Amino acid sequence: MTGTVLVVGGGPAGLRAAVDLADFGARVLLVEKRDQLGGAPVRWKYRSLAPDFTPTEEVMGPLIGFCESSPMVEVHKGSVVEGCEGSVGDFTVKVRNEADGTTTEHRVSSVIVATGFEHFDASVDPRYAYGRAPNVIGINELEAMLKEGRVVGHDGRPPKRVAFIFCVGSRDRSTNPWCCTVCCGVSIKQAIEMKQTLGDVQVYMIYMDIRTVGLWEKLYWDSMEKYGINYIRGRVGEVYYTGEKLLVKGEDTLVRGPFEVLFDMVVLAVGIEPGPGTKQAAGVLGLKLNEYGFIAPRQPNVHVDSGRDGIFLAGTCIAPMSIEETLSEGSAAAMQAAKVLKKTVAV
Ligand SMILES: Cc1cc2nc3c(=O)[nH]c(=O)nc-3n(C[C@H](O)[C@H](O)[C@H](O)COP(=O)(O)OP(=O)(O)OC[C@H]3O[C@@H](n4cnc5c(N)ncnc54)[C@H](O)[C@@H]3O)c2cc1C
Known part of the structure; x- marks a missing residue:
């Protein structure tokens, strides 16, 4: 049994989930395929966020800063998950660094998929x-x-x-x-x-x-x-x-x-449409895609439940949505991962 949660995708949904889990006392393995955290708002240099014109840094800065500096969060940038075996409470995952081709193996109790969208x-x-x-x-x-x-x-x-x-x-x-x-x-x-x-x-x-x-x-x-x-x-x-x-x-x-x-x-x-990163993660983790290529939750009204025990979903990899909704889904997925930890290990 392990007290670590894997979060795949370092955009708003994944960062929110990582911060909440670390605050809760869990260790987080955060895997982001690009060389920077922040997802679309950082990649595309959003000036401000609708509806209130909040500067993007005010929302994204604290989340990124926390994950970059917290000893509870191990960040793997430029990396993808290439293997996942086991079951809820004890998965073994392989993380490949795209730049140097090295692979590391980790044991995690659950997985949150937050691989977002493409334009x-x-x-x-x-x-x-x-x-x-x-x-x-x-x-x-x-x-x-x-x-x-x-x-x-x-x-x-x-x-x-x-x-x-x-x-x-x-x-x-x-x-x-x-x-x-x-x-x-x-x-x-x-x-x-x-x-x-x-x-x-x-x-x-x-x-x-x-x-x-x-x-x-x-x-x-x-x-x-x-x-x-x-x-x-x-x-x-x-x-x-x-x-x-x-x-x-x-x-x-x-x-x-x-x-x-x-x-x-x-x-x-x-x-907003599903990107190749979502397809890649769904393939490795054995998750179903819907007719449009977004990840299909077990039940359309309960987004965070992937249909595979111990694997949770958050954000625009499920459907288009705003940042306010995305952040809430990140927190909701973190709560599901915390419940797994409570059942399987003392955090
Ligand atoms: C032009 C534009 C402006 C917007 N402005 C606003 C706004 O003002 N207000 C608002 O509320 N919403 C806005 N949105 C919506 C907002 O961008 C999304 O709600 C938000 O970015 C979704 O966050 P996310 O974490 O789900 O996905 P993303 O932001 O896409 O982040 C996903 C992350 O996962 C990574 N990833 C993907 N695949 C993999 C993989 N296989 N392995 C590892 N990592 C992977 C990606 O590189 C990315 O970093 C806007 C959208 C657009 C198109």
């Missing part, structure tokens, strides 16, 4: 000219520009007129049919930050529906009433580079007619 690759859908036309970027790329306080096109000049196109790789049966749940709110947050950064810019949000659920709805009203951001309900058929500007062609689904508008920059609200 939809907009170049897959030719409608949006992503990767072909200049100044067509994803919301993930805009976060870093906003963080630098420098939003400019390829010619180094700030855009005068910007379109956000919602639901790129979301709610679309030709790509991903699910809703990514956060991209409406994130796009609106970014549009407000763009106004705050550039001042003199016209921003148009081309949306299918606005899904700023719960307390995120305030972003929507503020964006119109305080920042003069414009909304067009419609679907885009094509983004075409004229050699100077981006011509966005589509259909306005409220007034039921076509539109063609020239923009300096187009921001694609790219969706």
Whole structure:
């Protein structure tokens, strides 16, 4: 029997789980495939978090700092789990360092999988000219520009007129049919930050529906009433580079007619989809994927239960969700792992 819990994935969900377990008195083996902790918010340099514009460092910094410095947390960056044998209370796992190929073996009482998501690759859908036309970027790329306080096109000049196109790789049966749940709110947050950064810019949000659920709805009203951001309900058929500007062609689904508008920059609200890391971890740990490639919990209403005793799930490897939900799931998974420890070893 062992008092250690393996956490796979060092994003918000995995970090929250690791911190809670260490606070509880458990040892944590944290395995992250990249060379840095923090998951998407750190990798993509999020400037601030919706819905309250909290600086990302305020949320992520303490979690990363704790895991990097706590003697209770053994961090393996640039590493993946490549083997798992045993059962609840006593698993033996192999961790491979991707850089030098070395493998270490560890005994753990339970496992938390928090392998997160990837962004939809907009170049897959030719409608949006992503990767072909200049100044067509994803919301993930805009976060870093906003963080630098420098939003400019390829010619180094700030855009005068910007379109956000919602639901790129979301709610679309030709790509991903699910809703990514956060991209409406994130796009609106970014549009407000763009106004705050550039001042003199016209921003148009081309949306299918606005899904700023719960307390995120305030972003929507503020964006119109305080920042003069414009909304067009419609679907885009094509983004075409004229050699100077981006011509966005589509259909306005409220007034039921076509539109063609020239923009300096187009921001694609790219969706959330399961990444190869989730598939890799699920394969090694013997977990089922659902029809979309997310990890399928034993019961859809109880996310943390993987269906395999002693292996728990947290965050966007199960479904798209916000950071507030992700962090709660990390804590919930930590509690399940703590229950295993209580039954099997004295912590
Ligand atoms: C552009 C954008 C902006 C967003 N802004 C906000 C916002 O303002 N507010 C908000 O609430 N939400 C926001 N979100 C959502 C937020 O990013 C997610 O809720 C959150 O990052 C999910 O955390 P996670 O730990 O589940 O996954 P991730 O952040 O993806 O972290 C998963 C970690 O696991 C690692 N990993 C993957 N596979 C393996 C493996 N096999 N082995 C080891 N490690 C592995 C990854 O490298 C990564 O570090 C935004 C999303 C996007 C797309």
